[in-house]
Amino acid sequence: MAEKEVILTAVGLQKLEEELEQLKTVKRREVAGRIKEAISFGDLSENSEYEEAKNEQAFIEGRIITLEKMLRNARVITGEEVDIGVVSVGSTVTVKDLEFGDEMEFTIVGSAESDPLQNKISNESPVGVALLGKTKGSIVDVNVPAGVIRYEVLDIKVD
Helix, strand or coil, X not given: CCCCCEEEEHHHHHHHHHHHHHHHHHHHHHHHHHHHHHHXXXXXXXXXXXXXXXXXXXXXXXXXXXXHHHHHCEEEECHHHCCCCECCXXXXXXXXXXXXXXXXXXXXXXXXXXXXXXXXXXXXXXHHHHHCCCECCCEEEEEECCEEEEEEEEEEEEC
């Protein structure tokens, strides 16, 4: 089965690489030390520190595997690939909610680096899917659980 391509911006790639390095060099060592210390307490059957450290170790190893897989399948979107006139991954889009008049700015990114709190939305999210391929002045309908939101694309930028 082919692995899914992971679309990233250069900043997103750097963040994932830094997280992987931190997990491999710092976190692994910290958890190994905690496991060693917990073992020194004796009876492992009732040793909550040992159990907790082993669970954290499993989480870290799982995250390392996930990050390595993502980086192996990464495709970095460069500024040259992004068409300034069309919404695509890497675009920053200003939209206006046609019902309430609110203006919002979203950066369209791959799902691996989406962060709604920083207005980085996935190209696979309902808003991302609706905006992709649109041009300035387009009206888009976004199907969300609460119904349909209508946006007008006011501006498209590439950082």
